[in-house]
Amino acid sequence: MRASAPLAAPSVTPPEFQPLAPAFAERVRASFARQTFMTLLGATLERVEPGKVDISVPYRADLTQQHGYLHAAVTTAIADSACGYAAMTLTSAGADVLSVEFKTNLLRPAAGERFRAEGRVLKPGRTLTVARGDVFAETEGRSTLIATMLATMIVQTGAI
Amino acid sequence: MRASAPLAAPSVTPPEFQPLAPAFAERVRASFARQTFMTLLGATLERVEPGKVDISVPYRADLTQQHGYLHAAVTTAIADSACGYAAMTLTSAGADVLSVEFKTNLLRPAAGERFRAEGRVLKPGRTLTVARGDVFAETEGRSTLIATMLATMIVQTGAI
């Protein structure tokens, strides 16, 4: 399912990364399960690969802003978590990831049946990892880019 | 209730603005009531003055990230809405406000009994308004700056 031109998103081919720790997907899934806010939103973890994490949330009437579109904060929530977990796939086994900052551009009204955030690591680092998050609205098999995020994550080893 | 030095937030003295439309507070409250996502979060609209809107949310266990702190997206949600409604206090009667983009810096762990976002207009405009949002965690009467947002809003007149 791809977006249609000329409103298509860039089809990003991100760099290929090697995970430092073999059980990265289990760690991501365990951490995601502890994010109670993701449960409240009805968000689910989809793709978990080195440097790449997708998170989806179906439309729900209690997730909207004043016009009935998905609230920008929900768009941001799944983009932020997708970026953070994309960063976590590349850390060592004991490390955790926290958001330092992020910027979101809201490109189109968030109208759709389902929303998918694609978090992709642009530059991993021992201390800081930079990731991009693109959020797509999906309706009747069509996918439209509605928002894009640029985020900085900090990798913390040892107790938080 | 002010934050304690040296972790204090800047005590911002924002510019004084004159509202264009007398019923600005009613319009803001009516629009806020339509944001179902604010209801889901348990957020409430506090101060509504020309160029200044505060929104609060009490801590709740289903609003957290993996360590039990308030999820960055909840922090962002109240900051974004506070900035947007601060912008709306200065628009003409028929206008609406939508977020173009925002950037959030997460400064400290979002631990507290209650969280308050203060949206303040830096520069109003016919088309674009720029606002700052500071988010404070409140615990036992102390207030600590935990995040700051810089946001761009678009003012739309006529049908959305």
Added chain:
Amino acid sequence: MRASAPLAAPSVTPPEFQPLAPAFAERVRASFARQTFMTLLGATLERVEPGKVDISVPYRADLTQQHGYLHAAVTTAIADSACGYAAMTLTSAGADVLSVEFKTNLLRPAAGERFRAEGRVLKPGRTLTVARGDVFAETEGRSTLIATMLATMIVQTGAI
């Protein structure tokens, strides 16, 4: 010339756009020639296509920060101008483009013989256009992503 894995930049395939005005490249080149700051930097306009503009600047010892790397503001300068002119390629004939805001992440030390900013429109609009700018350092035929920008531009028709 492409960056090598795993430090590669995403190879973005941006959407294809149709220019509104046939002489877009002449307008971009004329406006660029009036940016005296680009002349001061020694920057040159390379690619000018619908939605895509590249700007290059060779390394010079008077463009550096305290460690001898290219100053972040020079990186930002060529990225901002590349994003703005990428937006201008898609406007109507009389329109001008101004930067509303931009965010730059500095990913690696800006060391190289030459630096190239690639501005790409993500979402064109009648009022606002959002663009991404990737900046690459080029050394001995290798290209490394050193910074990425996410920018919002306003399209102004009529006199500025």
Added chain:
Amino acid sequence: MRASAPLAAPSVTPPEFQPLAPAFAERVRASFARQTFMTLLGATLERVEPGKVDISVPYRADLTQQHGYLHAAVTTAIADSACGYAAMTLTSAGADVLSVEFKTNLLRPAAGERFRAEGRVLKPGRTLTVARGDVFAETEGRSTLIATMLATMIVQTGAI
């Protein structure tokens, strides 16, 4: 010299900080002197206090964009350096400061005789420091806020 209402900037009262190293001002001045790009711009270091650094640049015809206003990248250059050096005033003696990322909102046309960036630390840290940079245009004794920056800096101890 203050800006006039209602276009005034917030008059920020930043937190008071204690420097970790006594010779902070000398270190800042020595590092600034090595930024050849500041020399090229004609920028000068003004205030250097704990958590606060101001940098000024006079208008010059070769620092402009296509309409003769100061180029956004020059505005960004002095804001970025002011934020970075504000962070450096609070580090230990051997530490250096590099920009991780910054976001600039351009609020008004950069017209004036002189431009002054005020960098103020919002949250210092051992690894990351967050600062705000406000840029004012000064003309005939009046000062107008033209841009605001929110920036993240990394503190590096040991060799770069």
